[in-house]
Amino acid sequence: MSPALRTPLAFAAMAAALLGVGFFQSWTLALAILNLSLISAIMALGVNMQWGYAGLFNVGVMGFAALGGVAAVIVSMPPVPGAWAAGSWNLLFAALALLATIGAALLVRAKLPSGRRTLATLLVVVVGYFVIRFFGDQATEAIEGYESASTGYLGGLGLPILLAWIVGALFAAGGAWLIGKVALGLRSDYLAIATLGISEIILALLKNEAWLTRGVKNVTGLPRPAPYEIALQQDPAFVDFATGLGLPATTASSLAVSLVYTALFAVVLIVLLVLAERALNSPWGRMMRAIRDNRDAAAAMGKDVTRRHLQVFVIGSAVVGLAGAMLVTLDGQFTPGTYNPLRFTFLIWVMVILGGSGNNMGAVLGAFVIWFVWVQAEPAGLWLMSTITAGMEQGDALRQHLIDSAPHLRLFLMGAILLTVLRFSPRGILPEKTGTARPPV
């Protein structure tokens, strides 16, 4: 089958599957799957830029997504004036101490001869750390103590939440730049371990620094870019419209809200897809593929490999951060405790590999397929286990155990999909469009 035919057919099959959910299960579920598929597709696009364009193995997707989520909180939540009053001075001093420490460390490294550099830098950092802690501890205690049941954090800026999507991308880009500076240029395995580590650290920070994010107390009730269901149900015009369609007002309102999100996400995804396609087919994209396929040759041709890797790492992470902010917007809450690497990092990887690394449409398709499977695997697993154990006694321990363990079939399925695709069809459902035959992976 020609690639030109393959893409529309694959997407048509996916649309049919979603419509099937709508007709046979419920439209609310279909839209929920669709919305998360759109967000996952954006994340997969970001990872595809790093892996498909440049061959960078980033296992820190979860961390960048969480950074985007923080941006949503910081931009959109109303500020807490009392907390600002309680802790802002000390916080300012702590920030100044941090900047001074970084400045002093850089100065020491620049001025001293190389023999004594390490020790002096270490000394500066240790002294700086205690100064930062001195102010920082006072600040966090004051802020977290301020009405800790309802707030206990600084709050945000009270700006529109859609702005947070851009800020989330910037946060993630900043984080990626820092990591890239340290980890790029080393072997691929190391980048993987470094990104895995950094994403865990970002999560640890978000859970602990409650003055900024409320930590494990979660931030709920974020402002929404969509109308509230209650408001719609009280609007006579909308109720008339719903009864005209033959739907109860409650269902119609939740569908309408989901559709608003769908439209917003779809716009972002389409814009990103157009940009990504144009980048991939530009001279820049050709250069990236050249670096990926033969690093030494590209370097010999005068391409600055490490710099280009850093560039694409930052861009891809920014896209992931954008998706992270969108996800928190959709949920209406920021819950650091729910970020789990299996779900936020490795699942996205399965999407990219299954869809076709290096192909943007492929990444999007992979996201839709995998998210669909991920959502539907649990009921399917439960049905499977119930069928297997149908012949057993009601109170049988083995039967209970099998039914309880049905949700874990999901993980097994994901691993199996990843391994099967890598083994039998390493280029995915929609292979990368290349001029000449690429060597097999």
Added chain:
Amino acid sequence: MENLLNAFVVLSNFVIIPAAAYGAQLALGALGVTLIYAVLRFSNFAHGDLMAFGTMATILGTWWLQAMGIGIHPLPTALLVLPLGVLAAVLLALGTDRVVYRFYRQRRSAPVVFVIVSVGVMFVYNALVRFFIGVEDRRFEDGERFIIRPNEFEALTGLDEGLALRSSQLLTVVVAILAMLALFWFLQRTRTGKAMRAFSDNEDLALLSGIDPKRVVLITWALAATLATLAGVLYGLDKSFRPFNYFQLLLPIFAAAIVGGIGKPFGAVIGGFVVAFSEVGLTYAYRRVLQYVVPEQWMPDGLAQLLSTDYKFAISFIILVLVLLIRPTGILRGRVI
């Protein structure tokens, strides 16, 4: 003098002994990672879940024996079942290699492909463990829990502070030392061990000398799975068994392997202890130690804790970054990763 002794006891109780046990566990885990890296040349992301699998097999065996009333009091029953757990993990690792990794070795795939494949394997192992034993916290330590209890120690020495030494802690260190000695003896003295080292140093030359690569790979997986099970069971005895924790151990284990110098077995041991002592030492609240050595008016107000306990992972990672910035090949000048 009395005060200094008291301070030392507190320090041993909360830092030195737990960190030594944890370091031994990390060292065993890092040895497995380093062996795989040295011979098969990739970072195995499934190692944490392989540890979980071996531990799970051991726990299931332990329960079975406990139900039959067989035990080796005062030692934990798990030690008796350990060979069974090791066998299960070795069979799983060899089966995985046969079904999954061998294909990529024959095609001489890039290391990063192996890493992604190991992520898929990780998913599958993780699902298997959860399927068999669930996601809850399990404690399976039985036998005599304490070698010395705090109140016994106080009665014995007359100090104000009691020292607690749990049997699992001593057991961890003893078993880890025995395992390491056995491994180093194997690598240095036996023909197979020498073949593995030769293979790791220069594959083509080793093949020319008539070393059988299949056998080397097989032995490597068997050793790595054995070490993983040992590390996992000891960690589980010392703390508790929860599948997700084993996945999270991956990071400190990688950090230990790289800090020591990846591909160098002895480096993995050093790295394990470096990471463990930093993690425990930097996140312990030193207030109780300081009250014995610092005069009253100089006491800090807080807990005198450098970092909150939740930053343990961050510490192993920061050590990793520092080592890579200052000395990219690790303490023992391992391979360039």
